[in-house]
Amino acid sequence: MSQAISLQHALRRPAILAIMLAAFCALGVAVWAQVGGERGIAPVASTSDIQVSGVEVDVHADTGTEAREKAWVEAQRKAWERLDGPELSDSQIEALVSAIVIERERLGPKRYIATLGVVFDRQRASRYLGAQGEATRSAPMLLLPVTVSAGTQMIYEQRNPWQRAWAEYQAGQSRIDYVRPAGAGGDSLLLTYGQTGRRSRTWWRNALDQFGAADVLVPIANLRYTYPGGPVEGTFTARFGPDDDFLGSFEMTAASPAELPAMLDKAVVRFNRLFETALANGTLKPDPTLNIGTPELSPALQRLLEFGRSVRAQDQAAATAEPTTESGDAITAAPIRTPPPEGSVALYTVQVATPDASAFDTAVSSVRGTPGVRNTGIRSTAIGGTSVMTVSYSGTIAQLADALRARGFTVSQGSNALAISR
Known part of the structure; x- marks a missing residue:
């Protein structure tokens, strides 16, 4: 009997090993599939050349090749007129052209019908056009083009028309x-919705450092397919920064799914104008x-802290001054601490340790409920770090520190600023 049981165990071991091996293989395939496949679309190399897109031509000739040659000459002339260039011959204009981009033909x-760039x-x-278009460029901005369609949000999980439109955009100008x-x-895996x-x-700093960017731009394309083969309605929204600030929005419609790439190309140009307007503003x-x-989280807070330090230095200098009588004898006087007038408030900066969202909500509620606090404002939110508040308080900063300690906070006092934690 014992020999039969041993034989059964011996027969089971290879089967168990085979199952484990199959599981590990499947796991390996699954891990590879998360980052494999045809996903990436390499962006085109940006140049500083001047590109004029959407030039439409329709030319008849004895042969198709001759019609195309005449159409290209006509497109060059039309593009030069769009730039408000001076009057030049066709040969002179042709000498200035570095490339012809066939958008559709x-x-x-x-006969030759085409839309060219x-x-x-x-x-x-530049000797004919001057130095037009030269202006200060922005800091490096990480681009996250979001596609919203059929209840899903996608960036780089798979190739999509919105990603391709941004990858093919000539951003040199x-x-x-x-x-x-x-x-x-x-x-x-890293850059998801x-x-x-x-x-x-x-989190954001880690992501931006990997791409050498200073901040983030999020152009969102919300696409609605009315019916199969029908118009595609798009609502486009521009957002910016880690706080998802709103910059602007607009709507466009493509007559059919075949017209969708052309609509997205035009949307990219409008997004660029939105971003450039925001940069100018x-x-x-x-x-x-x-x-x-750096410990200072914003220039405004830095100026506020410097102002507080200067006021405190003036108060200390006035308090420690030793006035003398006419006979020259020194008069020793105790420093005078004048409390704020009744009903007046002072603005202080409070840095709050917020390891998680619950700690942030609890800290904000506790500070707002502190006796003497008239108003509070959130300067910056950093879940997992240090958030910054501005607190209007009817009293001195030392009194505010005591009031916060009574609420259960550990308080460190600085010049016109407090750091609190639990």
Whole structure:
């Protein structure tokens, strides 16, 4: 009997090993599949040349080849007119052209219909056009193009038309310094739609450092397919920064799915204008809270702290001064500490340790409920780090520190600022 049981165990072992091996193989295939496959779309190399897109031509000739040659000459002339260039001959204009981009074409036996793009060499054309378009560029901005369709959100999980439109955009003339990931390999695991909802500066700094970017741009394309083969309605929203700040939005419609790539190309151009407008207005600048290497989280807070230090230094100098009588004898007087007038409030900076979202909510509620606190404001939110509040308090900073200690906080006092934790 015991020999039979031993024989059964011996027969089971190879089967168990085979099952375990199959499981490990399947796991390996699953892990590879998360980052493998045809995902990445490499962005085109950006140049500083002057490109004019969407030039439409329709030319008849004795042969299709001759019609195409005449059409290209006509496209170059039309593109030069769009740039408001001076009057030049066709041969002179042709000498300034570095490339012809075929956006769409139909070639017949004696006819050529196309939509072309004409690229002019900036060095050669600048003597006729001047230094137009030269302006200060933005800091490097990580681009996360989000596609929302059929209830799903996607960035680089798989190739999609919105990603391709941004990858093929010629950004050399833009004032925005786009950092466009290819989306291959680990990009699809790191740069997901969930990342756009994170507020932790540590998470964002780790992601931005991998791509050499200073901040993030999130162009969102919400696509609605009305019916199979029918129009595609798009709502486009521009957002910016780790706090997902709103910059603008617009709507466009493609007559059919075949027209969708052309609509997305036009949407990319409109997004670029939105971003450039925000840059000109001073809105599109790197968030100072992403620079985790410095203790000051923003220039405004830095100025506030410096002002507090200067006022305190003046008070200390006035309090420690030793006035003298007419006979020259020194008069020793105790420093006078004058409390704020009744009903007046002072603005203080409070840094709060917020290891998680629950700690953040609890700390904000406790500070707002502290006796004497008239108003509070959130300067920056850093879940997993240190958030910053501004507190309007009817009293001195020492009194505010005592009031917060009574609420159960551990308080460290600085110049016109407090650091609290639990």
